Amino acid sequence: MSPAAASPVLAVRDADKRFGAVHALKGVSLEAFRGEVLALLGDNGAGKSTLVKCISGVHGLDGGEVLLDGERTALHSPAAARRAGIETVYQDLALFDNLTPAQNFYCGREIAGPRWLPRGLRFLNARAMDREAAAVIERLKVSLPRFDAPVALMSGGQRQAIAVARATVFARKVVILDEPTAALGLRESRKVLDLIAQLKAEGNAVILITHNMEHVVELADRAVVLRQGRKVGELRPSRDNQRQLVSMIVGAEV
């Protein structure tokens, strides 16, 4: 690992979260490093999504803390998390079907001016946004049928690629991907996995939630396993310990 990986870019300490009677997270800690893919594994209801939502600002923590580059950070809202450099690709992608890829990229963070006006009243710099978005699409080698058509006209894989590409534009520290290949065919999954590898190569800390063990072994440098709201294991996934990983997830010998 590179020297920069010595200190974690994201650290979660003793995260605790309750929803009424349900104790969803019970003192979970984890660390994510730059240039590394961390797989977050667990059965349904293990607390993966809750943990990720706490990191991306959707839920607040009841106990514990989130540190970014060693500093305690309050993430009250998704917008605050994004400002702090954490990008999330949600399972439903959070794409606007009626907007073009470039418009989707910059939605909520439009390139606009003049700066002395309130944000909503600024004038869009559409040309700059189109140019930048096209450059990113080009760099990530995503092939889109048309750049000026609404996202509604694109396939599942293309939409996924747009959502991931959007995250790469703005990610400065952490990218979280919630089951990015769940709804995709083989060929389209391949494309998205390549994108994830590229995110890692560009020095992001990637947190990947998935049920696909093949993808974990291929991409992940580390895997953290949750079960019933607790962290039950952490290891370096490989072909040899795949069975061990699965038994940790389901909580029994396989």
Place this chain on the structure above:
Amino acid sequence: MAKSGGGNDGSVPTLPSRPRRIAETSAVALGLRLLAVGPLLILLLLVAVVGLLTPNFLKPINISNILAQTAVIAIVAIGQHLVILTRGIDLSVGANLALATVVGALAYRVTDSAALVMLAMLASGAAVGAVNGLVYVFGRLPHPFIITLATLSIARGVALEVAIGHTTMRGMPAEIAALGGGNLWGIPNSFFVVCAVVAIALIMVRAMVWGRWIYAVGGKPEAAVQMGIPVKWVLVSVYVISGVCAGVGAIVLAGRTEAGSPLYGNLLELDTIAAVIIGGASFLGGRGHIGHALVGAVMIGIIRNALNLLNVDAFFQMIAIGLIIVLAVEADVLRNHLEAKVRVLQAGRAP
């Protein structure tokens, strides 16, 4: 209609493999394109047919007439269009307009200044719109239908109450009368008012961040929150703008009739909603532009005018407009269906 164009549309990007898929792709693309210009084609067809049936229709005086009669619907429909873009609806615009004309007439009793009277009407419209938006958003109502239905009733009631038994309150400043009733080289001044409203709306919607946010909120409200857009304030603002449009409509109508009345704007909410839908904007939000609202408003104006010229019963006008609404909504359904088809064809393509 979508399937009729089986030929290869040259401008559609296609891959050399699988000829059948290519034919299908271009047929679907052609269908989507036809749907996009459909309302405009229907409007032109309507003009051509009516023009042939009644020679009086295309005379300048009659066209000027249509423009004047369509102005109020067009202006208020632009506000309605913005509300519908965010998946909302504003049922209060008619009552809002009536209240604004009454407020204007009352203001005229206190002041002779046309500017102040106009300002009073605009403020009245904006106030009703602000109530709609604030109660809808911060009262956490499930849908704007309820609150705008309530303000429809309240605004009409307030208008009747403050007009104290008058059905018409005569008198408007000369400038407002000129704005609503005068004309320049045979073109009604109200047409220029429409142009001004369109220009301002276009700048706000297409050039400003606010406009982009309206489409985002209408496209996927949850995602808009996740992307850090101030969704609540965007929603409040569209209802205020819709109210302001009702206020501008009030100025034009009060000017044309040189009076304010609590009975004005009856069923205007339905006319404006019909205009937006007929024009081709999606009732489900997020899709459509100002041209749709204008095309729809002109279409309603022409249908009314033509059937009058042809001496057709007024009831038939209602039937005709209703039928066109059904057609427009079905076109929207068809468009969604075709877009889903494009997605499937995309996924089947070689990378």
